[in-house]
Amino acid sequence: MIVLNGTGVSSGIAYGKIRFFRHSKCAVEKISVSDTDREIKRWREAANDASSQLLEMAQRQEGGDAADLFETHRLMLRDPDFVEAIEKEIVESSVNAEAAIEVVGKRFSQMFSSMENDYMRERSADVDDVSNRLINILSGSSEQESGVPTSPVIIAADDLSPSETVLLDRSTILGFILINGSKNSHTAILARNLGIPAIIGIGEKLARELDGRYAVMDGSEGMAVIDPDERMMRELEKKRQNENAQKRRMEALRGKPDVTEDGKNIKVYANIASPADVKYVLENDAAGIGLFRSEFLFLESGSLPTEEQQFEAYSSVLKKMEGREVIIRTLDIGADKNAEYLGLERELNPELGMRGIRLCLTRPDIFKTQLRALYKASVYGKLLIMFPMVAGLWELIDAKRICREVREELHEKGVAFDENVPIGIMVETPAAALIADDLAKEADFFSVGTNDLTQYTLAADRQGSALERFYDIAHPAVMKLIEETIRAAHANDIWAGICGESAADTSLTEQFLKMGADEFSVSPKTVLPLRGAVRSGKAY
Amino acid sequence: MEEFLYTVCGMEGIHARPAGQLAKKAAQYKSCVTIEKDGREATTSRLMALMGLDIRCGDSIKIKVEGSDEHTAADGIKRFMTEHSI
Numbered sequence: 001m002i003v004l005n006g007t008g009v010s011s012g013i014a015y016g017k018i019r020f021f022r023h024s025k026c027a028v029e030k031i032s033v034s035d036t037d038r039e040i041k042r043w044r045e046a047a048n049d050a051s052s053q054l055l056e057m058a059q060r061q062e063g064g065d066a067a068d069l070f071e072t073h074r075l076m077l078r079d080p081d082f083v084e085a086i087e088k089e090i091v092e093s094s095v096n097a098e099a100a101i102e103v104v105g106k107r108f109s110q111m112f113s114s115m116e117n118d119y120m121r122e123r124s125a126d127v128d129d130v131s132n133r134l135i136n137i138l139s140g141s142s143e144q145e146s147g148v149p150t151s152p153v154i155i156a157a158d159d160l161s162p163s164e165t166v167l168l169d170r171s172t173i174l175g176f177i178l179i180n181g182s183k184n185s186h187t188a189i190l191a192r193n194l195g196i197p198a199i200i201g202i203g204e205k206l207a208r209e210l211d212g213r214y215a216v217m218d219g220s221e222g223m224a225v226i227d228p229d230e231r232m233m234r235e236l237e238k239k240r241q242n243e244n245a246q247k248r249r250m251e252a253l254r255g256k257p258d259v260t261e262d263g264k265n266i267k268v269y270a271n272i273a274s275p276a277d278v279k280y281v282l283e284n285d286a287a288g289i290g291l292f293r294s295e296f297l298f299l300e301s302g303s304l305p306t307e308e309q310q311f312e313a314y315s316s317v318l319k320k321m322e323g324r325e326v327i328i329r330t331l332d333i334g335a336d337k338n339a340e341y342l343g344l345e346r347e348l349n350p351e352l353g354m355r356g357i358r359l360c361l362t363r364p365d366i367f368k369t370q371l372r373a374l375y376k377a378s379v380y381g382k383l384l385i386m387f388p389m390v391a392g393l394w395e396l397i398d399a400k401r402i403c404r405e406v407r408e409e410l411h412e413k414g415v416a417f418d419e420n421v422p423i424g425i426m427v428e429t430p431a432a433a434l435i436a437d438d439l440a441k442e443a444d445f446f447s448v449g450t451n452d453l454t455q456y457t458l459a460a461d462r463q464g465s466a467l468e469r470f471y472d473i474a475h476p477a478v479m480k481l482i483e484e485t486i487r488a489a490h491a492n493d494i495w496a497g498i499c500g501e502s503a504a505d506t507s508l509t510e511q512f513l514k515m516g517a518d519e520f521s522v523s524p525k526t527v528l529p530l531r532g533a534v535r536s537g538k539a540y
Numbered sequence: 541m542e543e544f545l546y547t548v549c550g551m552e553g554i555h556a557r558p559a560g561q562l563a564k565k566a567a568q569y570k571s572c573v574t575i576e577k578d579g580r581e582a583t584t585s586r587l588m589a590l591m592g593l594d595i596r597c598g599d600s601i602k603i604k605v606e607g608s609d610e611h612t613a614a615d616g617i618k619r620f621m622t623e624h625s626i
Contacts, residue, residue, distance in 0.1 A: 065557070068557050068561060069560075072557050072559065072560025072563075073560075075560050075563050075564065075587050076556070076560070076587050076588060079585070079586055079587045079588050079589075080585065080586060081586050081588055108588050111592045112591070115594045122555050122556075123555050123556060123592075126555070126591075127588065274549050274597070276550055276597065276625055278625070279625070296598060297547060299598075305600075308544070308545060309545055309546070312547065312618075312622055313547060315622070316549070316623075319622075319623075
């Protein structure tokens, strides 16, 4: 029994024969030539052949990611910098076309070497792919059909190029184990899409002589075992059955309404942090977005995002959600976050400092820009605006006044927007929970931010790992505040939802339903498990 | 010349595939399309240079469009980028 460890990039358990993927890569021989015109002609013919090969492959894929990839490789072949560099190399070094392509391909790959590892690998993988295709054509070797398995196997390789990955017959792959590889490579993405396990970065322990041996792999643990003993097999077989049963239960929930056993409609929504996350929301069949953290625009870039940039981000999410509710939380950053351009003073205790709605009310310029972008985007879908960190009634009243000013301003300019965008708040300070009755008269909805509410109620930092047993999301004090918030919401005819860690904890779902929670917002991957809990729970 | 700012929202930034999609889209117009990040720039026809700009998720880039159809092109490209989550 040999145990190999790497990084799991796609979960699942597979058992089968290992098959080493043979790259159809030709060794390049560098030859000095005197007739460089002939080599240039050979290279140009090879580029034409490669182009028609790629075109044909793209057409065979009938759209999708693979077709896009081949199209991109075709354009890379025609990149004037690449073409010019190869022809120059042939002429100036008086070498054969193969050698020139290899040298130039390497040089372009190196252009990416200043980037972070994963980014670099992905970009150079495509350049290498294109160069190899040209070299294979020039040396007369056929398409990479060699080494393609016909019966289901675990595919082992040092790494797989993007085009090798998309050309694999998907029905013959049980899983991937790679010596190198990167987290966002085509191989990892394909594995996740197919729902089969993949492990990368195993290293040289994954040796070629293991070809043909039996192995069992566990993608979530990043572990592969060659010639597993019986105990190991039994253990993993049990885990596999559990995972499969769980997966089937989740798949069965796709498309099902979020209704409790006793008939109450619940909104099961997803959290996102950037427009790119919308695809996970749709993949996991969430009925809406319950929390779009707008901070991403404000971090990462070294300056305040413009109204235009914000508008683009908000409207793209609204469009993609096609009329389903999208709750966007206004800026929630403070001195602890890396946004130096805000010029905030360093604070001893940023969690209790200038953050959330406090920052927005202190810097109305930033707040108004965001609100303008939000209102302008509101015509593209169903937008709801939510303020974070409210502790006092006046804060909400003031923030609403600023919203009104923005609306009036847009009116005067004749800009179209949705007049009735609901405005709600996060209930995440004990103060807000205790005055929920007053707040509910001004707000259109509540969303209980359970992480911060727990931290502020118990005075326990949720980032401190030593405090773990003191930071209790189900503490009776926290639960009482949540219950009171929901009661006050309903007494004033508005809805109340739950977000944060406890919303995803299905052992608490029933309790929240009983309190009357109307909505839950969780990370996309917990939408289906939560739907299961909601559908088997009772609200009354 | 038309120009606009854009925040890249694709998870892996502008790597080969999105660069290719962008190049293909830009080729539909007569205008020349240049992408700028941190003072470095590349036209969309120079795919490798575009990949070499190291544009990542969350980066702010400037897109410059110059030519007889620059107005339509800028609009079309912006819409394309948003719709394709580039």
